[in-house]
Amino acid sequence: xxxxxxxxxxxxxxxxxxxWLSKNRSGLLLLALIVRIFLFYIIVRLLYPIxxxxxxxxxxxxxxxxxxxxxxxxxxxxxxxQKYSCKYDCYWIAKNLHTFRILKKKGxxxxxxxxxxxxxxxLKTDVWIxxxxxxxxxxxxxxxxxxxIQLWHGIGPxxxxxxxxxxxxxxxxxxxxxxxxxxxxxxxNAPPEKLYVTGFARMxxxxxxxxxxxxxxxxxxxxxxxxxxxxxxxxxxxxxxxWGKEYExxxxxxxxxxxxxxxxxxxxxxxxxxxxxxxxxxISKYKNVYWFDMSKEPDTMKLLAxxxxxxxxxxxIYTEYFLTxxxxxxxxxxxxxxxxxxxxxxxxxxxxxxxxxxxxxEFYEALKLVLKKGNRYEHDQDTLLRIIHGxxxxxxxxxxxxxxxxxxxxxxxxxx
Numbered sequence: 002x003x004x005x006x007x008x009x010x011x012x013x014x015x016x017x018x019x020x021w022l023s024k025n026r027s028g029l030l031l032l033a034l035i036v037r038i039f040l041f042y043i044i045v046r047l048l049y050p051i052x053x054x055x056x057x058x059x060x061x062x063x064x065x066x067x068x069x070x071x072x073x074x075x076x077x078x079x080x081x082x083q084k085y086s087c088k089y090d091c092y093w094i095a096k097n098l099h100t101f102r103i104l105k106k107k108g109x110x111x112x113x114x115x116x117x118x119x120x121x122x123x124l125k126t127d128v129w130i131x132x133x134x135x136x137x138x139x140x141x142x143x144x145x146x147x148x149x150i151q152l153w154h155g156i157g158p159x160x161x162x163x164x165x166x167x168x169x170x171x172x173x174x175x176x177x178x179x180x181x182x183x184x185x186x187x188x189x190n191a192p193p194e195k196l197y198v199t200g201f202a203r204m205x206x207x208x209x210x211x212x213x214x215x216x217x218x219x220x221x222x223x224x225x226x227x228x229x230x231x232x233x234x235x236x237x238x239x240x241x242x243x244w245g246k247e248y249e250x251x252x253x254x255x256x257x258x259x260x261x262x263x264x265x266x267x268x269x270x271x272x273x274x275x276x277x278x279x280x281x282x283x284i285s286k287y288k289n290v291y292w293f294d295m296s297k298e299p300d301t302m303k304l305l306a307x308x309x310x311x312x313x314x315x316x317x318i319y320t321e322y323f324l325t326x327x328x329x330x331x332x333x334x335x336x337x338x339x340x341x342x343x344x345x346x347x348x349x350x351x352x353x354x355x356x357x358x359x360x361x362x363e364f365y366e367a368l369k370l371v372l373k374k375g376n377r378y379e380h381d382q383d384t385l386l387r388i389i390h391g392x393x394x395x396x397x398x399x400x401x402x403x404x405x406x407x408x409x410x411x412x413x414x415x416x417x
Contacts, residue, residue: 034115041115045123061087062409063122066130067094067114069271070295071103074152074175074401075132077202081398083109092122099296128405134167148172148408152202152401156181156389157317158353159236162344163189173404175199178391181347188345197404200397201390203302207324208395210306218307222298224291230264232308235332236316237270241280243314243334244361248279255287257365261372267292268304270316310371315339319355320348323386324393328376329355330367348389354381 066079071093082091092110095101104111112119126147132154151174168174168191175197176182182198185191210218219225233254241247242254258265267290269275284290293304301318305311311322314332322329331353340350355378356367376382386393 037115041117041120044117045120061090062128062405063126064089064091064128064130064405065094065122065126066091067096068132068154069096070299071095071100072203072295072299072301073132073154074202075130076300077205077398078130078152078401081202081205081402085402092119094119097296100299103299127409130401134163134170148405148412150175150401150404150408155317155320156201156347157315157320158346158348158350159238159315159317159339160341160343160346163191165190168192168195171195172408173197175202175401175404177201178389180388180391184347188347197400198391199400199404200393201321202398202401204321204324204390204393205395205398206300206302207305207321208393210303211325213306215307218303222293222303222307224264224307226264226289228262228264228289229309230266230307231258231310231312232266232268232304233312234268234316234318235270235273235312235314237272237274238339239314239332239334240273241269241275243332248276248283250361251280252283252286255283255290257368259287259289263289263372265290266304266308268301269294271295310368317348319353320386320389323354323382323389326376326379326382328371329353329378329382330364330371331355331357332364333357333359352385352389354378354385 064082066075068075075093079091079093082089090110092112093100093104094114095104095111096114098113101111101113110122112122129147129149130152131149132152134151149171151171153174153176156177163185168189172195174185174191174195176185177198177200179198182193182196185196186193224230235241235243242250244250255265265287267284269292271294280292284292298304302321305318305322305325308322308325309327311319311327311329312332313319313322313329314334319329319331336350340346356371358364358367
């Protein structure tokens with residue numbers, strides 16, 4: 002039975018969360034959030050003895066899903082479970098108002114994080130599905146009658162660091178492949194019994210999108226052109242561009258692609274620090290350039306499905322893009338930091354199949370080469386895809402649901 006008080010002290014989670022929030026939110030917004038969390042915590046503690054008796058007598062399995070935006074593995078599982086509403090009562094915890102409004106408009110069950118209206122659902126949740134570690138709403142819940150499943154948000158070469166407590170607070174950790182499971186065990190001493198090979202649920206969406214007409218996806222996204230599409234998707238540590246004056250160099254890329262009659266989609270990481278007004282002024286000059294952040298198009302898999310060439314750095318997005326069999330240009334920047342100083346990489350740096358370049362001059366030579374000769378690494382990408390993501394068959398979400406069912410079944414047997 003999960004006991005958050007023993008496994009991961011609340012004060013440690015709160016300290017880490019406040020440190021991160023202080024870097025990403027203004028003083029007033031941070032203060033307002035702290036007050037809201039405090040009120041949520043007090044009310045839950047006071048009402049718990051009364052509400053828990055009336056909320057846990059549900060015949061359906063109550064599942065909570067969340068992510069930074071309505072995206073990723075949690076979204077894939079959430080949408081899959083909608084097909085089985087007779088068995089699951091599934092709701093989304095929105096971490097921003099944009100996501101809350103989107104799902105509310107779609108008629109889905111959604112509650113804003115630490116919303117008082119969501120307290121009854123929080124109390125009767127049987128399974129929490131997460132894609133990040135650290136502080137979350139479930140840490141405030143006093144009851145122990147629930148399971149927590151970690152789906153994680155990416156598998157790539159950017160080094161990370163997991164500790165024993167990261168695994169202790171989860172009943173199950175779903176990984177992309179047997180290779181990934183072994184890496185967790187070797188690098189971070191993960192308990193094998195908690196690791197389940199399911200595949201990444203969001204790969205189901207990409208698998209299905211690639212079977213659809215590209216024109217239909219373009220209409221849904223709002224692009225009415227037929228030119229080749231270049232997707233620039235850097236990780237948040239890199240920013241807009243790694244070499245030279247980043248805004249000037251990004252505009253140079255916009256001009257180059259305009260001359261070549263190509264479309265550019267910019268997909269920045271949600272936490273990337275950029276000057277939005279300055280970037281908007283640049284993009285407004287080019288009708289071939291689209292800036293799709295998470296609030297405009299939360300579904301990353303849809304963008305990958307329409308993309309003809311991917312530009313990225315150490316982001317895990319490239320391992321998913323392998324499924325498309327399309328060319329990739331890797332911006333190799335600060336290799337030692339990303340693959341050693343940050344921790345240990347789940348995917349070795351040498352598992353990048355594509356044009357690896359180290360400066361802006363090499364980049365344009367590589368781009369010209371790809372435009373002329375296409376994907377020179379298709380065979381290598383296919384081999385690495387099978388290693389990193391296993392057999393992508395569109396059924397990863399189902400396997401995650403199987404994990405949920407097994408956990409609940411085991412829990413019921415243990416309580417008899």
